[in-house]
Amino acid sequence: MAVYTDVNEAELEAFLRNYPVGDLLSYKGIAEGTENSNFLLHTTEGSFILTLYEKRVDKSDLPFFLGLMQHLARKGISCPLPVDGRDGTIIGTLAGRPAVLITFLEGMWLRRPQAAHCREVGKALAELHLAGMDFKMTRPNALAIAGWRELWEGARARADEVEKGLAAEVDADFVLLQKNWPTDLPSGIIHADLFPDNVFFLGNKLSGLIDFYFACNDMFAYDLATCLNAWCFEKDFAFNLTKGTALLAGYQSVRPLTDEEKAALPVLAHGSALRFMLTRLYDWLTIPDGGLVIKRDPTEYIRRIRFHRAITSPREYGLQ
Amino acid sequence: MAVYTDVNEAELEAFLRNYPVGDLLSYKGIAEGTENSNFLLHTTEGSFILTLYEKRVDKSDLPFFLGLMQHLARKGISCPLPVDGRDGTIIGTLAGRPAVLITFLEGMWLRRPQAAHCREVGKALAELHLAGMDFKMTRPNALAIAGWRELWEGARARADEVEKGLAAEVDADFVLLQKNWPTDLPSGIIHADLFPDNVFFLGNKLSGLIDFYFACNDMFAYDLATCLNAWCFEKDFAFNLTKGTALLAGYQSVRPLTDEEKAALPVLAHGSALRFMLTRLYDWLTIPDGGLVIKRDPTEYIRRIRFHRAITSPREYGLQ
Numbered sequence: 001m002a003v004y005t006d007v008n009e010a011e012l013e014a015f016l017r018n019y020p021v022g023d024l025l026s027y028k029g030i031a032e033g034t035e036n037s038n039f040l041l042h043t044t045e046g047s048f049i050l051t052l053y054e055k056r057v058d059k060s061d062l063p064f065f066l067g068l069m070q071h072l073a074r075k076g077i078s079c080p081l082p083v084d085g086r087d088g089t090i091i092g093t094l095a096g097r098p099a100v101l102i103t104f105l106e107g108m109w110l111r112r113p114q115a116a117h118c119r120e121v122g123k124a125l126a127e128l129h130l131a132g133m134d135f136k137m138t139r140p141n142a143l144a145i146a147g148w149r150e151l152w153e154g155a156r157a158r159a160d161e162v163e164k165g166l167a168a169e170v171d172a173d174f175v176l177l178q179k180n181w182p183t184d185l186p187s188g189i190i191h192a193d194l195f196p197d198n199v200f201f202l203g204n205k206l207s208g209l210i211d212f213y214f215a216c217n218d219m220f221a222y223d224l225a226t227c228l229n230a231w232c233f234e235k236d237f238a239f240n241l242t243k244g245t246a247l248l249a250g251y252q253s254v255r256p257l258t259d260e261e262k263a264a265l266p267v268l269a270h271g272s273a274l275r276f277m278l279t280r281l282y283d284w285l286t287i288p289d290g291g292l293v294i295k296r297d298p299t300e301y302i303r304r305i306r307f308h309r310a311i312t313s314p315r316e317y318g319l320q
Numbered sequence: 321m322a323v324y325t326d327v328n329e330a331e332l333e334a335f336l337r338n339y340p341v342g343d344l345l346s347y348k349g350i351a352e353g354t355e356n357s358n359f360l361l362h363t364t365e366g367s368f369i370l371t372l373y374e375k376r377v378d379k380s381d382l383p384f385f386l387g388l389m390q391h392l393a394r395k396g397i398s399c400p401l402p403v404d405g406r407d408g409t410i411i412g413t414l415a416g417r418p419a420v421l422i423t424f425l426e427g428m429w430l431r432r433p434q435a436a437h438c439r440e441v442g443k444a445l446a447e448l449h450l451a452g453m454d455f456k457m458t459r460p461n462a463l464a465i466a467g468w469r470e471l472w473e474g475a476r477a478r479a480d481e482v483e484k485g486l487a488a489e490v491d492a493d494f495v496l497l498q499k500n501w502p503t504d505l506p507s508g509i510i511h512a513d514l515f516p517d518n519v520f521f522l523g524n525k526l527s528g529l530i531d532f533y534f535a536c537n538d539m540f541a542y543d544l545a546t547c548l549n550a551w552c553f554e555k556d557f558a559f560n561l562t563k564g565t566a567l568l569a570g571y572q573s574v575r576p577l578t579d580e581e582k583a584a585l586p587v588l589a590h591g592s593a594l595r596f597m598l599t600r601l602y603d604w605l606t607i608p609d610g611g612l613v614i615k616r617d618p619t620e621y622i623r624r625i626r627f628h629r630a631i632t633s634p635r636e637y638g639l640q
Contacts, residue, residue: 009428009521025426026424026426026427026520027428028348028351028352030348030351031348031350031351040360042367042426047362106345106346106362108329111328112328112329
């Protein structure tokens with residue numbers, strides 16, 4: 001849930017005068033996204049999302065995120081399109097925060113995705129990787145290994161509160177991952193957070209990708225490994241091989257993996273699971289209870305880490 | 321903020337098959353309402369609100385609330401209209417909860433209403449009172465004096481934690497109100513919760529009234545007194561006489577008050593302020609921190625109570 005900042009009608013109407021979106025009919029705070037405040041607007045011209053960036057987003061990254069969305073939309077990727085202001089800028093100010101207006105994408109994110117959806121997600125991810133290849137801006141991945149280490153330093157001392165033995169387990173993971181982490185795989189723009197709530201479907205057809213606020217430059221196969229974690233585990237933490245097979249086949253139908261990428265998949269999936277476990281663990285231990293930020297259980301990702309650690313061949317993910 | 325219950329796409333689509341609303345395009349949990357879970361739906365036929373009733377709403381009251389909305393809409397009051405199911409029922413079940421689909425009203429609720437808006441609210445309230453006169457169902461006001469007493473019994477022992485001396489002050493109020501509370505004023509259907517977030521405007525024109533989940537039978541002038549509390553105090557707790565004058569004149573332009581109603585306005589406003597102070601106080605003291613229910617500060621209403629206690633003539637509200 002996320003409406004950290006309310007907006008009054010006078011400041012909103014003043015803000016909207018800069019955008020060619022007609023007259024405001026309604027606006028509702030929506031309970032999606034965990035980093036920003038989002039409103040769904042109806043105007044005489046259609047529906048739009050208004051996003052106010054809260055302090056967890058670095059303002060200097062906004063031109064990258066918004067430029068990327070515009071680039072991808074121009075390349076035919078269905079993603080929200082930032083609306084250009086009449087003054088030529090995209091980013092305005094509302095309620096003291098950087099704010100943008102983006103087009104509204106119809107579609108539902110799936111609470112219970114099936115294998116057919118995983119196949120579509122794989123295809124869309126590969127299309128995204130290809131479409132991003134000629135994007136001119138770059139942004140390093142703040143949540144690559146060095147970033148994980150920083151999170152771990154802030155959480156390690158209390159990690160065993162979440163699960164006894166976790167500190168030693170993660171220490172060993174860092175040794176292993178540092179040794180085996182690939183550095184020369186095909187890289188480019190990755191989404192880096194393509195979880196089910198960031199992919200919309202209309203029926204079985206993928207209708208759009210949203211939330212590019214973790215996008216960065218990193219290995220394509222790492223992005224795919226994150227999707228394995230996000231889409232192919234069941235609620236009981238069992239890996240669903242049918243979904244894994246569908247996701248990987250969907251991806252390869254657009255962009256075949258190199259042999260090196262295939263071989264690296266287990267270590268990348270292991271690292272990706274560690275990355276999401278660490279952000280959750282850090283939030284779990286440092287954000288006070290009762291705040292507006294929803295804290296997600298890190299233990300779901302401890303289970304995934306253990307699964308990946310035991311993988312001996314990428315075929316176990318369904319790779320063909 | 322209010323999405324207590326999430327809904328998955330499969331159960332939502334099954335639910336919607338019973339309603340003639342076309343195909344689902346999107347649904348977003350919205351951060352409005354404090355008692356229920358609400359979603360804004362886009363379908364091929366338009367926009368709708370899906371409400372899931374959580375445990376704070378008594379299911380046996382739903383036919384009254386929904387029947388009233390249909391009655392008022394038929395009488396020309398702009399309010400959300402429950403959509404009839406193909407099976408002839410209005411109330412369905414979704415995610416284990418009673419659920420209804422209602423039409424979406426465009427319009428914004430005003431964070432900063434002006435006197436001209438207060439006049440429109442007064443008129444709309446009087447129109448609502450007249451339109452409800454031939455509604456056949458009745459519902460006693462659960463938050464009349466007897467209900468206040470129950471809340472007070474659950475909060476009294478800890479009231480001084482909120483403000484020293486509050487317990488003695490409220491005890492004295494009960495004696496006073498019990499003695500002076502009118503019983504024979506014109507009565508009928510009242511909204512009972514017509515706060516700014518329940519009134520939509522497009523520009524300066526009132527476009528609709530929402531949230532009838534406190535509606536009941538009680539004195540019309542009590543409903544008007546609640547609007548004085550809800551609309552005519554500034555953030556510094558000063559009463560805005562211009563707004564009071566506009567609200568009362570707007571009301572009387574549609575339904576003139578009787579002399580008895582005019583004379584009773586101070587005690588009704590006092591009682592209404594006590595009612596909202598008590599529900600807030602009760603929630604403040606009993607709902608654990610960190611829950612999803614937003615707890616509102618009771619002290620805003622302690623200030624209003626003191627203001628009304630000092631009133632010597634209804635003219636001080638702007639009554640003409």
